[in-house]
Amino acid sequence: MKIAELRIKDFKKSIDFYEKLLSMGVSSKNMERFAQFKFEGRNISLMNAYFDRDNPDLTVTKGQYVEKFDNLLAIAESKNTHKFVFNFWTENLAEERERILDLKISSLVTEIKYVNNVHPYYYFQVEDPDGNVIEITGNYDGDIKE
Known part of the structure; x- marks a missing residue:
């Protein structure tokens, strides 16, 4: 079970923050789009909200599947309500x-x-x-x- 997946604005800055906060490096990473911190059977995932927008023609084929990308900009740039x-x-x-x-x-x-x-x-x-x-x-x- 995940603890959270965050759509974030500054991928490198957020990775640096969570590496220092959690005293651990990124557990896995997919390009500059996605990073995970795995610990105690759970994880926090960081999704670079600008990656898809900045790479509109990028497609990744994994076997018979073609990965489609979503523009997550609206989520990342929406007002943070601090409810979580x-x-x-x-x-x-x-x-x-x-x-x-x-x-x-x-x-x-x-x-x-x-x-x-x-x-x-x-x-x-x-x-x-x-x-x-x-x-x-x-x-x-x-x-x-x-």
């Missing part, structure tokens, strides 16, 4: 926040916060290059800034 949030878990939340701050991969890195929805937990948020919100949760023993 990735949620990742880490052993040490404070260390992970410092690691991400040191990487300088996001203009938004919130303070660590506490919430009690279904159960109490701590988290902080970052944004990917397309403005998708990523929530990092995990073990935390520190104080929360008010």
Whole structure:
């Protein structure tokens, strides 16, 4: 099962962001059109929304199948409503926040916060290059800034 497939605007920038965030390289890639990060039996897929538009005459034959490309530009350029949030878990939340701050991969890195929805937990948020919100949760023993 996939976690998500994102149609993104800047393929190289997004790959760089997710490689650093996930501390792993791309697991598989199809031209400059598609990249996957596979971990723990799941994956995140990045689809370059501009590839199909920039390669209108490209066809790829795989056996008896001819791959047709879709122009995904409208999806990638639509307003990000921030209704979808990735949620990742880490052993040490404070260390992970410092690691991400040191990487300088996001203009938004919130303070660590506490919430009690279904159960109490701590988290902080970052944004990917397309403005998708990523929530990092995990073990935390520190104080929360008010």
